Amino acid sequence: MFIxxxxxxxxxxxxxxVLLAKYLKNKGYPVVSTQEPGGTCLGKKIKELILHTPREKISGIGELFLYLTDRYQHVKEVIEPSLEKGRLVISDRYTDATVAYQGYGRGLDIRWIENLNKKVTRGLLPDLTFLLDIDPKVMSERGKAEDRIEQEDFLFYTRVRQGYLQIAKSFPERVKLLNGRKEPQQISLEIRKILHKKLGE
Ligand SMILES: Nc1ncnc2c1ncn2[C@@H]1O[C@H](COP(=O)(O)OP(=O)(O)O)[C@@H](O)[C@H]1O
Ligand SMILES: [Mg+2]
Incomplete structure (x- = not known):
């Protein structure tokens, strides 16, 4: 199972x-928690590059290929081997993030990104994706960017959010939309319910 x-x-x-991993570990599931970018040794270096390169110093396409390089290594080194061993993999971000951010957010061609995603993952998709939806205004309340989101950023995050909502609409079987403004424990309960249903429990 890949989430x-x-x-x-x-x-x-x-x-x-984190809440889901703790819950499943307590139940005895062999959980592997991982993330993108930065789920591998190479990925950590790529993440540093992404985080520390000023936006005007890297093109959208350059950024896209950094994420794809991270993903290829992540699938090959962490996700696939873990799934082969029967582990339950939980990844903090995966392919949809690239479609939402670089596609809807930065305006790169969405079909092109989808095809590249397919190439670097060899078609491996999560069994379940939990999409936590919040209005970008909530980001400032939660302390994003020293409490101040600039207008350009706000519009960017609005496009990314809309992109994610579109993805949820296009893949309703896989992508489960959750209201990210609810209490964390409440959201966690909803996630468990959906997961148990998927596991046929
Ligand atoms: N459902 C929630 N309601 C209110 N605050 C939350 C909720 N979930 C997370 N937070 C808080 O918002 C901040 C960002 O949460 P985090 O889980 O790090 O988000 P992300 O990984 O999506 O960037 C943290 O300070 C966290 O404690
Ligand atoms: Mg995070």
């Missing part, structure tokens, strides 16, 4: 991924 968490920054992905 991913998606949503804009501060939507609660890490909070929910």
């Amino acid at each position: 991913s968490f998606e949503g804009i920054d501060k939507s609660g992905k890490t909070t929910q991924a």
Whole structure:
């Protein structure tokens, strides 16, 4: 079983991924918690590059290929081997993030990104994706960018959010939309319910 968490920054992905991993570990599931970018040794270096390169110093396409390089290594080194061993993999972000951010957010061709995603993952998709949806305004409340999101950023995150909502609409079987403004424990309960249903329990 492969699960991913998606949503804009501060939507609660890490909070929910940690809560779910704890819950499943307690139940005896062999859980592997991982993330993109930065789920491998190479990925950590790529993440540093992404985080520390000023936006005007890297093109959208350059950024896209950094994420794809990270993903190829992540699938090959962590996700596939773990799934082969029968582990339950929880990834904090995966392919949908690239479609939402670089596609809808930065305006790169969405079909092209989808095809590249397919190439670097060899078609491996999560069994379930939990999309935590919040209004970008909530990001500032949760402390994004020293409490101040600039207008350009706000519009960018609005496009990313809309992109994620479109993805949820296109893949309703896989992508489960959750209201990220609810209490963390409430969201976690909803996630468990969906997961148990998927596991046929
Ligand atoms: N459902 C929630 N309601 C209110 N605050 C939350 C909720 N989920 C997470 N937070 C808080 O918001 C911030 C960002 O959460 P985090 O899980 O790190 O988000 P992400 O990984 O999506 O960036 C943290 O300070 C976290 O404690
Ligand atoms: Mg996080």
